[in-house]
Amino acid sequence: xxxxxxxxxxxxxxxxxxxxxxxxxxxxxxxxxxxxxxxxxxxxxxxxxxxxxxxxxxxxxxxxxxxxxxxxxxxxxxxxxxxxxxxxxxxxxxxxxxxxxxxxxxxxxxxxxxxxxxxxxxxxxxxxxxxxxxxxxxxxxxxxxxxxxxxxxxxxxxxxxxxxxxxxxxxxxxxxxxxxxxxxxxxxxxxxxxxxxxxxxxxxxxxxxxxxx
Numbered sequence: 155x156x157x158x159x160x161x162x163x164x165x166x167x168x169x170x171x172x173x174x175x176x177x178x179x180x181x182x183x184x185x186x187x188x189x190x191x192x193x194x195x196x197x198x199x200x201x202x203x204x205x206x207x208x209x210x211x212x213x214x215x216x217x218x219x220x221x222x223x224x225x226x227x228x229x230x231x232x233x234x235x236x237x238x239x240x241x242x243x244x245x246x247x248x249x250x251x252x253x254x255x256x257x258x259x260x261x262x263x264x265x266x267x268x269x270x271x272x273x274x275x276x277x278x279x280x281x282x283x284x285x286x287x288x289x290x291x292x293x294x295x296x297x298x299x300x301x302x303x304x305x306x307x308x309x310x311x312x313x314x315x316x317x318x319x320x321x322x323x324x325x326x327x328x329x330x331x332x333x334x335x336x337x338x339x340x341x342x343x344x345x346x347x348x349x350x351x352x353x354x355x356x357x358x359x360x361x362x363x364x365x366x367x
Contacts, residue, residue: 160210169323170196173263173316174220175308176237176252178203181216182308185227186298186316190324193317194299196227198309213255232260232321235311236269259295270318275311290314299305 168188175182185196201219203212224232234257237250253269258268273283280293291303291310297317304310 161188168345169231169320170227170229171228171316171319172223172232172320173312174234174248174253174256175315176234176240176249176256177254177308178212178248179205180214180306180307180308181219181252181256182310183220183223183313184309184313184321185223185229185317186306186313188320188324190320193298195300195313195318197223198304198307199223200309200314209251211299214240214250215253216252216257218254221262224263224265225258231319231323232256232265234253234260234267234268234269235275235315236271238271242354243359268319268322270315270322278321279314287311 168265170185170187170250173182173184173186175184180204181201183197184197185198186193187196199219201216203215207215237246237253256266260362269279276285276290277283279285279297280289285293287307287310288303294310294314294317295301295303298313304313319364
C-alpha cells in the first residue's frame with residue numbers, strides 16, 4: 155500500500171534584474187530578484203580595471219564579467235544607469251564606453267535593457283532626486299534586508315538601479331490599461347529619443363512649455 159502526501163505547488167520564480175552602474179575603473183554589478191515589495195540580493199560584484207591597461211582590454215574585461223554574470227544568474231532584464239553629461243569629458247567618455255559595453259552584453263544575450271537616470275534611481279530608492287550616495291546606500295541596504303551598506307558605492311548604485319527597475323515595472327503593471335500607462339509609455343519613448351540627457355531633459359522641457367500638469 156502506498157500513501158501520497160499533498161504538496162504545495164512551487165513558488166513562481168520572481169523577476170531577476172541585473173543592474174549596472176557603468177564605469178571603466180569600477181563597474182558595479184548587482185543582481186536582484188523580486189517581487190518589488192520584497193526584493194533580495196542574488197549577487198553583487200565590482201569589476202575593476204587598471205588605467206594603465208589598454209582601453210580595449212579594459213572594455214573586454216567589463217564585457218566578459220557582465221556576460222559571465224548574465225550566464226550565471228539568467229536575469230529577465232538588464233537595467234543600466236543612464237550616462238548624463240558631465241563637467242569632466244574624460245570621465246563621461248569612459249563611463250559612456252562602459253555603458254555601451256553593458257548594452258552590448260545584454261543585446262548579445264537577447265535581454266531587454268532599460269536605462270534610468272541618476273535622479274530616477276534616487277527618487278525611486280530614496281524618495282528624493284537630490285539624495286546623496288550615502289542615503290541611497292543606506293536605503294538600498296534597508297530595502298534588501300542587508301546588515302551593512304554594500305561596498306564599494308558602485309555596487310550599491312548597481313543594486314539601486316536593479317531595485318528601481320523592479321519598482322518601475324510594478325508601477326507599470328499597476329497602471330496598465332489606464333491613462334497613466336499611456337502617458338508613461340509616451341514619456342519613456344520621448345526620453346529615449348531625446349539627445350540632451352533623457353528623462354531630466356524631457357521633464358524640464360515640458361515644464362518650460364507647460365506640457366506637464
